[in-house]
Amino acid sequence: MANEALKVLPLGGLGEVGKNMMVLETEQDIVVIDAGVLFPEDDMPGIDIVIPNIDYLVENLDRVRAILVTHGHEDHIGALPHIMEALPVPIYAPGMAMALIRNKLRERRVLREADLNIVKSGEVFKFGTTFEAEWFDVCHSIPDAMGIALRTPLGTVIHTGDFRLDNDPTIGEPTDFGRMAEIAADGVFLLMADSTYAENEGYSGSDREVAQTLHDIIGNAEGRVLVASFASQIARIQMVADAAEAHGRRLAIVGRSMVNNLKISRDLGHLKIKDETLISARDALGLPDHRVIYMNTGAQGEPQSALARMATGTHNDVDIREDDTVIISATPIPGNETSVSNLINNLVEQGAHVVTHNTRNVHVHGHAAREELRVIHNLLQPRHFVPIHGEYRMLRAHVDLAIEHGVHQDDAFLLQDGDVLRLTEDTAEVVEKIPAGHVFIHGHGVWDERGNVIVERRLLARDGFVTVILGRDSNGKVVGRPKIVSSGFVHFLEADTLFKDAIDELTAVLDQESGKSLQWNEVEATVKKTVARFFSQRTRRRPTIIPVAFDV
């Protein structure tokens, strides 16, 4: 055992919020914890989703024993359908997560090949000869959220998943301090804990308070009430259903993903809602305003969501009316501030009263704030610490907190995606860096960061493009008059004159050089330079310029 080593290789989620994937490796075995997506940011135009780079796992496929899932959020399970083919290993997940994974795999038609194993808290599974895993309950904003205790040759590793401490969660179990304490009794070799709110002092707050606020607002509303949240916020659906029943309203769930999740959660027994409380969105239109609550997605202002379409009057079933109360029961994910703001403007313009987390306590986030993190550090007293799930500054804040609470500064590691931390009984060091960048998915296209597509799109968005077509004879000489087409570059009324002048200029330059015997790549370079300079002078803009030879 003295020679054993444990490697910790984050492939996603460290240095970013999203696409979580953590790898643990011994000489004999590899296990992967979570396989999530990142939603594309402004500088990734056209991209559907971003997944982790799994090249390292594919290269070591013979040792990869399983993917262990902590809970069913997209940033923890969303990559599974995209990596299954290259990484055909068993998946272990809690019930709610597994139901969502099944849906995803079915949609991608890869369900039949999958080896799916539902886990319950307290059960122990062996992975290869060196890993043994036990899932334990944590409280998060989706039912069946769990952390994982991994027994390794070097000692116990605890991965919290996403968690917070709430003594009164509306559904699901509170974080299981008791079991964590038992697991920690023999010492924790390594703690990996959620850092998403590690910069925020205090506590994340309780579902109980949010439930009371929703109850009050719905009780006082005179017209219809619409509550927008995330589809995966199952507890929020329960709170709204409870308030509906208390105030004699019926609840209409709008939007495919939320309806799906409602069904899954009721089937699994997570949601307790009477059948007669629920009503379809269309049937709800026949009820008096004060007898209805709509609940829908779109709390992030996503332009295609039910709520955004209601707010612009383009939803098929539901409109927004004067004196509707709209509760945005969520906070904007970083990057979505503008779309949420636009949504609120549209709702207010339709005459709705809009309630947000800025004015009332209508949302509690799913991640532990600093006081909650302190509880976990004091309880587990880990020897080594690696903060997970967060941007650099969040990880930094969590490392500082860990050191304040007893981790030696040489044993706290601020890793980023791709860093390989090697731990032995006596040593702990970052030994190498493996590929762990973004993998972009758009339609059937899968590109890593070295690809040309994203870079080209950014340039096209900024200045548009110009294609310059040149006739070429069998001697490789330019013949005829060049032609220009473009997009995103110039107003169509100005294009004819501008392009005529550009072609005149280009023709003059090419005529001057026609005596020289140029290679075609030299001709192309001349065309690019001449046209770029001409347009820069005339327009002060720098379109992408693409010369093409057309053999005549």
Added chain:
Amino acid sequence: MANEALKVLPLGGLGEVGKNMMVLETEQDIVVIDAGVLFPEDDMPGIDIVIPNIDYLVENLDRVRAILVTHGHEDHIGALPHIMEALPVPIYAPGMAMALIRNKLRERRVLREADLNIVKSGEVFKFGTTFEAEWFDVCHSIPDAMGIALRTPLGTVIHTGDFRLDNDPTIGEPTDFGRMAEIAADGVFLLMADSTYAENEGYSGSDREVAQTLHDIIGNAEGRVLVASFASQIARIQMVADAAEAHGRRLAIVGRSMVNNLKISRDLGHLKIKDETLISARDALGLPDHRVIYMNTGAQGEPQSALARMATGTHNDVDIREDDTVIISATPIPGNETSVSNLINNLVEQGAHVVTHNTRNVHVHGHAAREELRVIHNLLQPRHFVPIHGEYRMLRAHVDLAIEHGVHQDDAFLLQDGDVLRLTEDTAEVVEKIPAGHVFIHGHGVWDERGNVIVERRLLARDGFVTVILGRDSNGKVVGRPKIVSSGFVHFLEADTLFKDAIDELTAVLDQESGKSLQWNEVEATVKKTVARFFSQRTRRRPTIIPVAFDV
């Protein structure tokens, strides 16, 4: 006078934050208040700035008497250099604003033609036969900020400009309640007041508190201190200079715009800083860490700013060091949250301690919150009210506040850009809508919202493009093999095979149709349809497709 009418025509700033421009019109005269820019948003790729549409003013040029400026911020003066040629009318502005305007006009080489008039608070100017204007001091985040009282045939109109109430502004005058009360003594026919923070309860806070916080942080810092703010935040420069002098540090101002504003403000006597306090950024490198404060722009995370370059190690003079304290003395402008967050991540990664408005009171914004707005409404008791400067929801919140404070609901108008409000002694109604959309500027290009360029860029960013070049003989028939070039669409390793297959498919389709005598536009339609369908099936993406005929 019974027949007199006053028209209120907002051309910018109502329904948005930025490009402020308000027009007041009688039968004889027109005056314009402010001419600002809007900084481009995410859905305006490549655009330098956005200015108001001034078509209406150009059509009525013979009656436009002047542009009256309230203060020197970009969103109030930034459009002046771009509209001067089409709208060659006198400009009236307070001293600081005029100094900034002069700089702008000089840079665009239109200074010589300009008729510039500096105004002081309390002075009265006549504009045509029906308008008389008096500027009065308000407190805002730039010196020489003023509101305007306009005497019209129908009574007094008050335009607050941007303002807040602060009894201890670091520089500049407090908002002049006394003069406002005198002006209001005969009644206020119309109030137009800043709505930017009309959703925020309470007070905006005081410079005094921010100065104290900066003093404390700088006093306790062991290494260097960097303070990031806006170039126009002159008061913040004074606070930091005061703290520098108190703690034996020297102050290095970094960045062209902040250095310019420092010079202007010192020349005008707004800044009181000893010569020996100031030092160049380069010379400051020779001082011990605890003897330096850098102050720079870049508090919005702008990638080209001094601070962003320091944070990524690409600034020529200044790097970020372990144990630097960086104070972000600003809040993110909506839309900039992500870039500010990236900036902080980069700074933390370099080892800096970052202080933001989230953790310490290091910024006070420049706009009145609701308690301050109540003071103004109670003081002025206007007959009519039009909220200005804000998105729809801010204007809505301000209208509601005005009605609570005594404006009759039929006399409070939630206008948006382009609405024409006509007021007479007895009537008040919105009578028409004039063009008031965005005018985009990119390089020498000036496009309104009906232009093709922005729309094309959005499509190019999403899916890239494909140019299909077809040989055409003198009979208008396709000859030879088509050729495809593209950008932003496909990975370069996949392009050859994909394009070969597409051309094969296209050639087969064109061969089938070669018997028919098709017009060229029919050929183009076939090419577009065939290629679009092929790529959609193969890639699940929809690039912009541009067929071109090349005559051979």
